[in-house]
Every structure is written in structure tokens, then in C-alpha cells.
Amino acid sequence: MAFAGQACFARKTAMRTSTAATWSALENPQEFIARHIGLSQEDEAHMLSTIGEASRESLIAGIVPANIRRSAPMDLPPAIGEAAALTELRAMAAHNRVLKSFIGQGYYGTHTPGVILRNILENPAWYTAYTPYQAEISQGRMEALVNFQTMVCDLTAMPIANASMLDEATAAAEAMTLARRSVKVASNIFYVDDQVLPQTLAVIRTRAQPLGIEVRICEGPQALEGESFAVLLQYPGLDGVVRDDRQWIASYKGKGGAVIMAADLLALTLLKPPGEMGADIVVGSTQRFGMPMGAGGPHAAFLACRDEFKRSMPGRLVGVSVDVHGKPAYRLALQTREQHIRREKATSNICTAQVLPAVVASMYAVYHGPQGLTRIAQRIAAYTATLAAGLSSLGCAPLYDSAFDTLTVDTGSPAAARAVADKAVAAEANVRMLRGTCIGISLDETSTREDVQLLWGAFAKADQTLPQWDAVAQTPGSLIPAALRRASSFLTHPVFNSYHSETGMLRYIRRLSDKDLALDRSMIPLGSCTMKLNATSEMIPITWPEFAQVHPFAPADQLQGYAMLDEQLRAWLCQATGYAGISLQPNAGSQGEYAGLLVIRAYQAAHGQGHRNICLIPSSAHGTNPASAQMAGLDVVVTACDSHGNVDMDDLRKRCEQHSANLACVMITYPSTHGVFETQVKDLCALVHSHGGRVYVDGANMNALVGVAAPGEFGGDVSHLNLHKTFCIPHGGGGPGVGPVCVVEDLVPYLPGHISTGVGGTHIGSISAAPLGNAAVLPISWMYCRMMGEGGLRHATEAAILAANYISHRLHDHYPTLYASANGRVAHECILDLRPLKESSGVSAEDVAKR
């Protein structure tokens, strides 16, 4: 608190007289704190006196229970200004090396069209919008999402698609459980083709284990042993092969199982689409539709399926309805599948998805149209065919005759493979090494003739002359098998055929964003997802090439900037939460929550307590809690809340005793979803621990805790953070999010691992496709912490609590606050009771909210 006070004071002093200025006042390292918080010193004084408090300290002392207050301030580097923070981060970014990437494996170079980069990805009208719960302020975004769904349906030739998934790997895992729910085959066996991306397989293994699904690997189209409920194929395969599996698919489906295909959307402009090959579910990534690789994310994945599966499909769907005037209007559809309604019976725990990247991908399709996309794909396929011809002439023929963009060459020995990879790196390019002796090469939209020649050079022996371009590439061709060439049309809707001039595109993007409400025009006062300023300085670094244009599986020595960012941010977040270890891999809050529960289960299993399977959840909990518990293989037991909205301790005690032998954990949200600091939280944690259970503290409300109290200190064992709530990553209109999972000391060895950083150990496996999840947005939270420091972060918490209490107090006579602590105070949010108003006037909560 002293920091911000000094900052304000210092500014005024500096303006009034130069003789009294100090160096600190002139250099003003706390410049950003006042810009972020917004309330002036005068505002604060007025608000404090209105609610009858002498100071922020006395307010906090009266609200946050004394027995959970932090033992010591967070140990963070002191705040620095915006320019200084950008300079420091740029120096860190310079430790990432931007090489041309031919690694592929789900991540490809792409040109983000400038008009989309500047007017969507870097435009607060798009990135600061909240999730589209209020249809009337989200029509623009929802039109873009309908375009996304249409694009996916058209390219995959499937009847229905959702409005994005977190990444291809989690989409494939969700497809697995969708198939499990939807087919009648009683088996628990799930086959994965050996051409499936390894990071996808890793996430599938993590997800399958708690659900009792047995994952088996199959080698191409062969007779499968035993009954299985579904099979996952990759199209084209990991090695680039384009296989015609139609007959095999038909015979597999004849036995009642479902066929899932993970497909490359750009390849589908040229390839026979999965829907025409018999696929039941199709998943994939839209990354190469204009979203930079960003060391693994954020990118929008997709999931499309047969119409019969639609009520079981995960994620959000946008549908076209009519408004009160009978005109077409967009809204979220089929929401009864979702966790806020179905709780532990929900089809998935996914809520935040990848709306901003999905909007970018859909606009990429709008911008290029079907002809433009086809031209890009044909160019890639032609370069690939040319590359293959040249490699063959060098004696390095690829393993397969068929390909779209990827070739695999067996060099014969690990040393030879290493030599090729080293030669490529020397020429500022990365290729993929696999299976010891093989080299994989993937071309993309950014590939050029020079790149093809560079790659020939990497394979050529010292005495070999490189092929002549004109000799191997007289006319552009492709290695796509004739039987698998696409004949059906796609993206025929006018929206994909109308905005191909930049003016047209610019105006279309502007027209849609004008229909939405985002933080650039107004506050969005929504509960636990309290919106924060997404400062421009925080956003700037995410499109720096050093962060945006690197591949997640590039050699570790090229990703040192990210390693430093990961390490520093984790250390700071440990300070903020009081925990001992953190993983930044979960790419949404729901994923962090799921990972946290798996960590608890893994620890208990390793300590002979694997039978513990009961998860206690108060009835007031967010629906994601029970949905995640179900996915982690836990049985949910709901505990009661008292009339004040607090956890009913008597009921909790009873449940703990009843389930003592099998109690795995309790999941609480603190402060509660009703906006109250419950005084008995420390007793609650002790009670659960006394029965051998662990305490999961949902971090949704960390906005009220940072700098004031730390879950890791007052009894929590695991929490997830929502960096998109508490640490300034924008909501993006419904994603991307980042959901780090934070744990106490004895759980650290069980945090998520990743295939790219080695297997083995006690970790729970992969939660996301990429090792750092949505890596490219992590600089936002780093910048926020660096510019705020300990004092600034704590001041932000105090300001939020002050503001909520001021609102509650000012409105009290007409709109009583429903839940408050014994002294009438609330946390950082309050629930206003509009029932009396409705009774007296007929005006409902909805009328007020939507006014």
C-alpha cells in the first residue's frame, strides 16, 4: 500500500516543484501501478470514508480472517516501469532462437495476414471480450465462431462442429470419451494408430487411465485383436503418409466401434475429407490458419462429429436462433451438456476454449477463401513433391510414396541423422529427428524454393551436387494418391467468398467487433471471472518473433528464453500462492483443476492409498469442480451450505467421518463463490487432513487473495490459478486461458510431465499437447508481476475488495447484499438480492443486468 501511495504523491510532488524531487520520484518505477488500478488516492479516501473505514489496512484486517493472513509479504522483485519491463523481457526473449521450422508434428509456419494481426490479434475490441454468455453483447464474436464451425464442417465434411477445443491432443482425448459415451460396444479398449502424433498419444494415456480405458497401439490398417470401442487415426500420418483406409474403416465400423480421425485442415482442401471416408468424429488443430506457433499455443483445435453424437459432444456450440423481433440472432446452443448444468454428469469439464485463436482461424479462411486456401495447399504439396524428387536423386528417397506436406527419410544411422539435423541448424533451420535414424521434414505456407534447396543441401553428401530445380520441378505436382483427391466443394457460403480485398476484410472485422462489448468500451462486472486491465505493454511481447515464431519441440538450447520465463513466473506465482511447486502446462483453468486432482490421486496411489476415491464438494461450487472430479475417476459427494452460503461445517464433518477411509479430497473455492471470506477455512482444512484427505482450493477467486493470504499457507494442498482472471491474460472472448496447477512440497514430484522433456518419474503425464501449454501468452502475466511488484499486486487486491464493499454499501438500501460476513463485509464481489425489487415492481435481475 505504501508503494502506490508514494507513487501518487511522488507524481504530484514532481509536478509542483522540481527542487523537492527525489530520484525515485523522477524515475517513478511504480508508474504502472497507478495506471493499472485506476482509483486515485482521493477516490480511495472517499470510498473508505463512505463505508466507515480509516484505511485499506483496517478494511482488510476486518475482512480477511486473522488466522489466514500471510506470514510475510511476497518476495518479488520491486516494480519497474513499462519501458524498463519491456527492455528486460526483450533481453530474455533474445535467448530464444528463431530458426526456420521444418519440424511439423502439429505445428507449422503460417503467415498471419496483417489485417487480421492488427485488427484482431492485437485489437482489444477482440481480445478483451468476455465469454459469450450474454448473447446480446457477443453477436460479432459469435458470427465469427459460426464461421469457424462452418469452416470445420465444410473441410472435414462432417455435419456438426463445436466452437473450438484447447489443443489437438485434448480434442482427441475428448473424442475418445465422446466415443465411449456414444457407442454400444461394451469394451474398454481404445486403439491408437502408430501414425498418431506422440503428444496426442501422451495426453490420451493421461486421460484414459482414471477412466479405466485401456489404450493399445495398432500399426496401420490391420485386424485388431479383441473388441474395442473406438480407434484413432491420423490423416495424414505422423510420417506424412496419406493412407486410404476406407475399406478398413467400413469393416471396423461394422463391428460397432467408432472411428476418430485427427486431420490437418489445410490438407483437407486437397484430400478426400474424413466425413467421406466414414469417420464418426474428426479432431485437429487450426494453428496453421494464421496463428503463430508460439512454442505450442494458444491455438484453436476443433472437434466435429456425426449428428447423432451432438448431445454428448464437449465444448461450446454457437447456434442461430431468433431475437425478440423475430430476426436471426446467434446464441450458445445445447448448453444442457455443460458442466454448469449437468455438474458431475457433464460430458466434459471444458469451459474456456480458444475463442480468440478460433476467430483468427475463421478470418484466415474468410480472407483467403476456398481458392486461396487451395492455392496455399497446392503450393505446399508441389514443393513437397519437388523436395521428394530431389532427395530421391540424392539417394535419400522418403519412406512413403504418398505425402501432402511431410516426408520422412531413413538416413540409416543415428550419426547420419544427427549430421543432417546439424547441417540444417547451421543453415538456420530445424528438422525433426525421430526413431534414432530418421529425419522428418514438414513444409508449410511460409516455405519457399530456397527452403527446398536448403533441405537438399542438408541431406547432400560432400561430393554430391544439388539437383537442378528445373530438372526435378518442371510442372508443379503432388504426392497425393489419385483415389484420395478431394472432389467435393467447400467454403461455398458467401462469407468465405466476399471479403478478399483488404478494405472489405477490414470493414467486416470492424463491423463484427462493433456488435460486441469488450473492456475497450465498458466494464464487464462478472463474478469470479472479474475482468482486469489487459495493459498494452503486457500484450506487446506476445507477437515478438522470439516468442511467437518458435516451435514447441525445437531443441532446448533454442528455447532458453522460454525456460527463463517459465522459471521466473513459476517462482513468482509460488510466492503469490504460498505453494512449493507449479506447472504452467494446463491451458485452461479446467485443465489445471483436472491436473491437480490427478496429482492428489497419483500421490495417494504411490503411498498405498489408491483406494481413496471420494471427493467432497460443497453445493455452492462451480460446476467445473464436479465435472473435473468425475474425469479424475473420483466419486463426488455433495456437502451442504448454510443459510449464509458458507460451507456447513457440521455436514462436512459428518461426511468426512462417513467417508474417512476413502476420502481423497475436498474441493473448496476461497473466498466462496458467494463472495465471502469464510472464517472457518483453516479448521476445514485441518478437518479434511485429519481424515487423510487433501484440500483443493479452487483459485478462481485469487483476485481477493494475492498479497493478503496464500492458500498454500492456510491449509490448501493444491490450487489452480486462472492467469486469465488474476494475472491479466485477456479473456479473448472465451479463451485462451492458462490454468497453472500449484502444489505443496510432497506433491511436487507428481506435477505434469511431457514427452519432450523426458518420460519416467512419478509425474502424472501430459495434460496439454505442448510442454508449456499456451506458452505464447505467458509474457502477459510476467509483465504484470514485473510492473506491479509486491506492493502493486497487494494494492490491486485491496482495491478490488474496497470497490466491492463500496458498491455493496452504496446500493444496500435498495439492493441488499445476499451474503456477507458477520460484520457485513464482502470479499471482492457481492451478490445483490433483487427479489424484493421483482416483487414490488416486476423488474427482474435479468432486466437490470441487461439494461
Place this chain on the structure above:
Amino acid sequence: MSLLYTADHEWVSNDNGSAVVGITHHAQDALGDVVFVELPEVGKTFAQGEVTGVVESVKAAADVFMPVSGVIMEVNEALRDNPSLANTDPQGEGWFFKVRLSDPGQLTALMDEAAYQAMTA
């Protein structure tokens, strides 16, 4: 033939060892416009209290529980095609399924009209 009721808002009409099952007026009123019903498979056996299917409205989804143990003999295909029958005539045209009872004694534990009315009042 009078109807019997469960605390989960299903009704049962008993007819000599077989029974028709649906959701109550009160249930459909609480749910609002029903847009989808998932009906059980004919021939499948359920114990009392097991989930036989789902009823979804524009604002909620609810499980339909087996009020009495037995085998599904028939389901209301008309309801599948026109779920709003559960709103317009929940205790008539909007029935869900017919059951062959395996333990008719369970019926005695269900509520009669007056008891159900008292519970939902």
C-alpha cells in the same frame, strides 16, 4: 386406475404386473420447454433408482430414474419425435416407457396423489 409418485417426480400407473412411467406435471413445469428426451433401450433391465435416461429442457437437464425395478417393454416413440408432449400432456400422451415389474411390492412404498401434492406444495 390411480397414479403413484416418486420423490424424483416420476409417476407410475400400475396395471397388473406392468407399469407405465412418465414425469409429473410439477416436473415439466419446473423444467420448462422440453426439447429432448433420451429413452432407455427396450429389453434392458433396471433396478429401482437407476438412471434410465435424460430429459432436457431449454434451461436444464435432468435424469429420469427407474421408479420400480423391471424390464423395459416399450418406449414412447412419439415422445422421442415430439418431446413437447412431456409439457402438453405429461401424464398422458407424454409417457416415457412401459416396464414389466420384477418386484411389484416396491409399489407400496410410492406416494399417492395426496402425498405427492403435499410434498410439492
